[in-house]
Amino acid sequence: MPDVPVLGADDVLAVPVGAGGTLPGWLTDGPAPPVSPELLAGAMADTGNRGKPGTVTNVPIPGRRPRSVVAVGIGDATLPDVRGYVGTAVRRGQQLAEFGATRLVLALDSPVAPAGADEVRAAVEAALLAGYRFRELSTPHPPRLVSVTVVAADAQDAAVTAAADAGRVTASAVAWARDLINTPSNVKNPAWLADQALDRLSGLAHVSVTVLGPDELRDGGFGGVLAVGGGSASPPRVVVAAYRHPSAGPAHPVLVGKGITFDTGGISIKPNAGMREMKTDMAGGAAVLATLDAVARLQLPVAVTVVVPAAENAVSGSSYRPADVVRHVGGRTTEVLNTDAEGRMVLADALAYARLELGATALVDVATLTGAMKVALGTRTAGLFATTDGLADALRTAAVRAGEPLWRMPLFEEHRDLLDSPVADANNAPGNPGGTTAALFLQPFAGNLPWAHLDVAGPARAGSDDAELVKGGTGFGARTLLRWLEAGAPIDPPESVLD
CATH class of the missing domain: 3.40.220.10 (Leucine Aminopeptidase, subunit E, domain 1)
Structure with a gap:
């Protein structure tokens, strides 16, 4: 009793x-x-x-x-x-x-x-x-x-007390993600988002935060980030936050989160109705930042880095254009067919940077990437694409425990030729099936590393209150990634709780 x-x-x-x-x-x-x-x-x-x-x-x-x-x-x-x-x-x-x-x-x-x-x-x-x-x-x-x-x-009971403490830390981190997502874009630009990460994370034990500005991005070859952010008066940033516990092993997962602080669609401009929620287009970035915040406060014995490419996709004389060819980190090129397919442009740079410069052993990205995923799965479930069954099952197990539904989607090779371009390595708007072709666009930037892509276009935003969700930004993905990291960030098949 x-x-x-x-x-x-x-x-x-x-x-x-x-x-x-x-x-x-x-x-x-x-x-x-x-x-x-x-x-x-x-x-x-x-x-x-x-x-x-x-x-x-x-x-x-x-x-x-x-x-x-x-x-x-x-x-x-x-x-x-x-x-x-x-x-x-x-x-x-x-x-x-x-x-x-x-x-x-x-x-x-x-x-x-x-x-x-x-x-x-x-x-x-x-x-x-x-x-x-x-x-x-x-x-x-x-x-x-x-x-x-x-x-x-x-x-x-000690285990119950520890669980309550973990719940408080987790909820605090997710609430921070929600604050970031819900802040309007006349306040929130790439520099503001970087400052928020510095203020919240840089004082935590075993955490370092680096912000790459326009000069560093040019020197590093971040062509996608610079192209997407080039039309805005607010220059882009890339936030790199790293946590390494003294007891961490050799595994080093890197989490990448889309950080588009507002998305007009660029020259391929969105209709007004489609633009109203675009202050939330950095929800993936907020989720991975919140994950690292919780990991550090819980002092998990792991090493993890998050990378958030932050840009504002605006319309001006300096905006990138359809038919432009953009060179990404690592040298791969993209023909721009649609400037509103900007999320994959910045994620491409971040994934390649994590693989080539940060020593990642596994990659997971989180992004409000495609309207197609909302059509396929609705607004409560995220699409999961993965290159290995072990990583996919580990993330699905973590998602069950976190209460954030994921559904695995296919990476069918038969759709890869839709990415073909006569002037570049790929085009950025290969068409339907939109969720799959977007994931196929990103896959080469992860190289041969175990890689998973969470398309959270539906559940990153709630239209009404339900259970622990509140209308607005949800912070979806942070709890799943935290549970995965609590389990040691496995990439091999886990003891599954899946049906």
Whole structure:
């Protein structure tokens, strides 16, 4: 039985309701339950609450200790169910905060089973992320919960305590990614993004941050980054942040994140409706920066570097043009057919740089790359392309544990001739199938290294609140990459939790 804290008149108690409407044993069997099980069961019957994830029954309590009880469905208490339960409870608690509630007491032990380390970590992450709001540029702010107390029977177990700490660190990093993504582009340009990385990361143990400016990019042959950023009054940058723990082994994965701080489409300009969300086109860059932030704060015994090519794809007399030929890091050339296919242009430089200059042993890139991926998989699932089954399975396993769905997509050789160009090594707009041909464009820049590409065009942005997601930038990919690195960044087939 969990040790439920003394409840006051400003507290909201969340009770998990299992499939079939079952209540947890600690509520029905305890000597002094914090709420009458009969009252709660009656209210649930009146509202049809049978424990389906996301269902809610609000029960005001006589005497207001606690202020109110929120019975929330947790279904079979799988990790997705736990995240949904917590997110629903937090959102209800925040609504009640506008009327005086200050604390949410979140009971986690369900009718199915006591909460272990995995459930506690998922709950802490979900509580903090479901309560996230971007408030930097708006006033006044509505009242918010002062605290959320997660209650579990095994709370004193060392593994559970460590899981809660990891959940707090992870959520903080993802919230930072969301802040970066949600910042409007009249504030956010490549230099601003680089400064944010320096401010957040450079003081952490075992971390070094280097920013390559226009001169270094010219000297290094970053033709794709310079071309895409050439039309803007805000010059491009490439952020390179490295973490190496003293106990790290020889493995050195490099994470690359697309950092387009605004995308007009360039001369191949987007329609207005397609441009409105383009402040979020650096979501991949935010995700990999957040990953390194969490890795360093958790002091994982690994070595990892992130590379974020940051540019603003604008329209001016100095913009790159269709029919231009661009030379990338390492010498490979690209014929530009569409200036709105700019993400792959900057990723190409970053991947080649990681392979040739940084000593990468594996490469993973994250990018809001193609609208085709949203058509194929919707807005909740990212496309995964990989050159090895081991790396693909390791990332899919990490994604299951993180709650960030991935679906493996094909790298079919039969589509490679669509990349042919009469004047360059490849063209940048080979057409459909758009997600696959974009990945095929990137593959040569990774060389023979194990490489995976996450196209997060759908899940990088949320159109509405759901579970731990909040409308706006999501930080998708950071939790998956962190889980992969926590497992040692395997590139061989793992002990899979996949169906």
